[in-house]
Amino acid sequence: MIPKPIDRISKEDIDALVENGVAESKTLEYKESLPGNSDEDKKEFLGDASSFANAAGGDIVYGMKGKRDGNGKSAGTPEKAGGLPGINPDQEILRLEKILSNGVAPRIPGVHFQAINGFPQGPVIVLRIPKSWNSPHMVIFKNRSRFYSRASNGKEQLDVDQIRAAFALSESVGEKIRRFRDERIARIVAGETPLPMAHPTKVVLHVFPIESADPSVRIDVKEHFDEIRNPRYRPIFSHGLSWRYNFDGVLTYYNNTDSDCHSYLQVFRNRVLETAGPLSADQKQFGFPEDKLIEYVKSYLQLLKAIGANPPFVILLTLIGVKGLTKSYEPAMHSYFEASPIDRDPLMLPDVLAEDFDVKVETVLRPLFDMVWQACGWERSMNYNGNGEWTGGR
Structure with a gap:
């Protein structure tokens, strides 16, 4: 895989593959032309894409001519980047996306194409397929079903034992994410936050790249320090930020006083994000600003993009210190309604999935918002209309 976010790959990066003789591998493959529209071409394309998703992920570079040995067999290294002639x-990209969407089950999340211009015959197109944690993905085409994975010399069809192992691995990922969240919330409830937080009523948000369940995923936080401390990615409900390295990675935070942290954002070394901040509350009610939560999640997805994470992302929301309280909401038309207090603490909402960086966050978070309102006796969040569309309220 080319070691860059796909939208930052340049002509120079493609040329460097040729100049340095970078060989095909488990995570990189070269193709001189795009898949055609014949059934055989489509099957080959679907097999290639699904094999990367079922293995470690990787890039397919289209428009790259490979070297041949004396017998005319591929040597696995690029000869030149000529580009793809005569294409739009x-x-x-739309054609290939449609083939992928209709030909693989379950759908592979987080797939990206990038066209790169400046080559003699036309653009080079890079297809990036992330390692999927919803694997194994099956090619479903013309009444044929096949599972593929990736080896150093190309794709290979999985046997029964390999398919069974792939399903078991996929199930264990969810367990790892839930266990991480449980451990972090237990620490926060016990007061073991990165900095002391005096406010008893809090919201905790985790954004967990599914690839981060792999213990081998680690970043050099020094390389990403400037992105992490960018004011665009402030801790939740904050008006500024300070920053420092810590044992877990990089911490940004906003203090009320020298001894009281208002909110923080912890960026772990495996790219998992954790942010916690106060919810306004009195003895009966607490505030729950859904509009702000939506905006913060949007910014954190962009932070993950900036530090090289790949989608999809699991989003987990937890409310702490809300037992016995109800959500503040008192419009005149509902003055007759007596809301119910929340009956547990912490209130740990189920996870939801953001499949890409540019998802409609208000749609992704709606089930969580509905559940908070339902915990207080309401039918649903009143910040969405009857069709489930965000109305921009608080």
Whole structure:
């Protein structure tokens, strides 16, 4: 895989593959031309894409001519980056996306194409397929079903034992994410936050790249320090930020006083994000600003993009210190309604999935918002209309 976010790959990066003789591998493959529209071409394309998703992920570079040995067999190294002649890259990308969408089950999340211009015959197109944690993905085409994975010399069909192992691995990922969240919330409830937090009523948000369940995923936090401390990615409900390295990675925070942290954002070394901040509350009610939560989640997805994370992302929301309280909401038309207090603490909401960086966050978070309102006796969040569309309220 080319070691860059796909939208930052340049002509120079493609040229460097040729100049340095970078060989094909488990995570990199070269193709001189795009898949055609024949059934055989489509099957080959679907097999290639699903094999990367079922293994470690990787890039397919289209428009790259490979070297041949004396017998005419591929040597696995690039000869030149000539590009793809006579194509409309946008149309071709849409065509390939449609083939992928209809030909693999379950759908592979987080797939990206990038067209790169400046080559003699036309653009080079890079297809990036992330390692999938919803694997194994099966090719479903013309009444044929096949599972593929990736080896150093190309794709291979999985046997029964390998398929069974792939399903078991997929199930264990969810367990790892839930266990991480449980351990972190237990620490926060016990007061073991990165900095002391005096406010008893809190919201805790985790954004967990599914690839981060792999213990081998680690970043050099020094390389990403400037992105992490960018004011665009402030801790939740904050008006500024300070920053420092810590044992877990990088911490940004906003203090009320020298001894009281208002909110913080912890960026772990495996790219998992944790942010915690106060919810306004009195003896009966607490505030729950859904509009702000939506905006913060949007910013954190962009932070993950900036530090090289790949989608999809699991989003987990927890409310602490809300037992016996109800959500503040008192419009005149509902003055007759007596809300119910929340009956547990912490209130740990189920996870939801953001499949890409540009998802409609208000749609992704709606089930969680509904559950908070339902915990207080309401039918649903009143910040969405009857069709489930966000109305921009608080």
